[in-house]
Amino acid sequence: MSRTLVERVARSVLPAAILATSLMAGPVKAAESENDYPTEARADYIFGCMAANGQSRESLSRCSCSLDALASILPYDRYVQASTVLSMRQGIGQRANEFKSTKVFDDKVAELRRAQAEAEIRCYRGGA
Template identity: 40%
Template sequence: MNSRCRTRLAVAAFACVAVIPPAALAADVAGGNAPSKGNDYPTQGRVEYVLGCMDENGHDFANVYKCSCAIDRIAAVLPYDDYVEQMTFSKYATLGGEGGNEFRVDRARAQTKKYRALQQEAYQACGLAKPSPSASK
């Protein structure tokens, strides 16, 4: 940061903004500075998980942190696409009728079992109650 920006920064917090050319960002990713595995979850996915977790455990302020901890632990182990698949199978495992058939095949049951075990570990590590099977988000 040059002296002009430091002076401006003292006057107004947004006076100087560093502009990074797209080529530099691409070079960082190509150079191995890509985001870590646990950071590939979109914000919306994390927020949906936390809100569902809070619906299940109560809308206490402490649960914001506990539920955020749980999704962070899941994200550290499971790539986002696998998370979506396993969470979907888990969520609809109890869906009845013909519409639920695809959620009751062997592969779906295996994915549901993996997700629920991972979620249970995350809940325990983060101080949350055991997740209910029918309300897995």
């Protein structure tokens, strides 16, 4: 008798426990995807942004906002791929031309540009 009671409780509690665990893991997964940019990459982005937009406290705030918005839209690995393509396009010669004239690379850069535009709207035009 006690065994069947234990089995019934396990059958009713276990699905609820699994559901609760999966619900708790959802927000953690989303937070992880927004925070997958390494600290060095974040600092590099913000230093570059501040160099282009002024060395003020307001600039620091907006550049930090911009990076957070970018990270929420574009995973770090795709950011690195697009940044690499942009860097390679600055060169000269056959290799640079391959990066300039390949649709796959154009798509990666376009995705980065769209994410940057969205981040600018959120942080510079939205009054952050």
